[in-house]
Amino acid sequence: xxxxxxxxxxxxxxxxxxxxxxxxxxxxxSTSGVGxxxxxxxxxxxxxxxxxIYWNDDKLYSPSLKSRLTITKDTSKNQVVLTMTNMDxxxxxxxxxxRYQNWGSCWFDPWGQGTLVTVxx
Amino acid sequence: QSVLTQPPSASGTPGQRVTxxxxxxxxxxxxxxxxxxxQLPGTAPKLLIYRNNQRPSGVPDRFSGSKxxxxxxxxxxxxxxxxxxxxxxxxxxxxxxxxxVFGGGTKLTVL
Numbered sequence: 001x002x003x004x005x006x007x008x009x010x011x012x013x014x015x016x017x018x019x020x021x022x023x024x025x026x027x028x029x030s031t032s033g034v035g036x037x038x039x040x041x042x043x044x045x046x047x048x049x050x051x052x053i054y055w056n057d058d059k060l061y062s063p064s065l066k067s068r069l070t071i072t073k074d075t076s077k078n079q080v081v082l083t084m085t086n087m088d089x090x091x092x093x094x095x096x097x098x099r100y101q102n103w104g105s106c107w108f109d110p111w112g113q114g115t116l117v118t119v120x121x
Numbered sequence: 122q123s124v125l126t127q128p129p130s131a132s133g134t135p136g137q138r139v140t141x142x143x144x145x146x147x148x149x150x151x152x153x154x155x156x157x158x159x160q161l162p163g164t165a166p167k168l169l170i171y172r173n174n175q176r177p178s179g180v181p182d183r184f185s186g187s188k189x190x191x192x193x194x195x196x197x198x199x200x201x202x203x204x205x206x207x208x209x210x211x212x213x214x215x216x217x218x219x220x221x222v223f224g225g226g227t228k229l230t231v232l
Contacts, residue, residue, distance in 0.1 A: 037221070039166075046123060047158070047166065047209050049221035063217045096165055106156040106211035106221050109168035109177065 002026045004036075004097050004112035011118050012087050018117060022080040022097030029055050029075045035100035036080040037108055038071065040093040048093075053080055054103055089119045124149060125210050125224035132230040138198040141227045143210035144191060149222055151191040153213045157184075160207040160226075169208070170195065197229075205231045 008020035022036055029036065035054040041047050051071040052060045061069045070083045080097060094116045098108035126144045133139040145151065157170035168177055170186040173193065185196045197204055210224040 039223075046226045047160075047211075047223045049211075049223060052221070060218075060220060063220055104213050104219065105154060105171075106213055107168070107171055108156075108158075108166075108211075109171075111165040111167070114165050 002099055002110055004099060004110065006095055006097050006112045006115040008095075008115060008117065010116060011120065013121050014088055014119060016087050018082075018084045018087050018091070020082045020084075020095055020097075020115065020117075022082070022112060024078050024080075024097075024099065024112075027099060028078070029053075029073050029080070031055055033101055033103075035103070036073070037098050037100040038080075038082045038095065039098065039108065039111075040091075040095045041114075042090075042093040045093075050084075050095075051082060052100055054100075058103065087119045091117070092119045093117060123225035124214060124222040125212060127208075127210060127224040127227045129225065130228050130230065132232055133197075133200045134232045135200055135202060137200045138196060139200055139229065140197075141195045141208050141229065143193045143195070143224045145193075145212060145222075146191055148216045149191075149212040149214040150188070150193055152215055155186070155188060155193045156211045157186055157195050158209045158211065160209065161203075162206065166209065200231055202231050205229055 004024040038050040094114040096114045098111040154172040158166040159169040160166040174186040
């Protein structure tokens, strides 16, 4: 059974850098056609896609957040790390990671439980 | 404001058929597959429909998807109380070197 779990700080201060880790099981990022994506959801608001990393290390970022995001993978540890710089209170959200497949799709399945990150001084 | 446009709310009574629309443009819905996600209260989203109209295993056939041009619809027949959730459409957008876009979500209330 594929599972993913997000981990990281629950509270960050404005201007700080957020580092989130997605640890997954029962699939490998060395498998062709597989990737991991990050999506966030501010409280009471819609989903917003953030970034993708693919098995071949192709990466893609939200155009509106590209300058602040970095996504990396550690295939041996079954982990994907997302960093977001210069955090602001508007970045307060639940951050989800999800298994991704078929580059050029929106196939995210399954999702992790999400982790709520609050940005406040 | 989301690239894909969904009505903020929809409602129906048990047993009814409801549809949720999602409209986009030629750079997203008009040129690629659409995906639907269901988010039950307090939980993570779950893939409901992939490639416009395909259901993952375990998703009841009460849920169906269709596409016409730059718009898609999610239909739920035989509405049940447990269908009360937020529904999101998603598509790949070919602009700006390609990226994922989500709709603004539709909150479905079962009356």
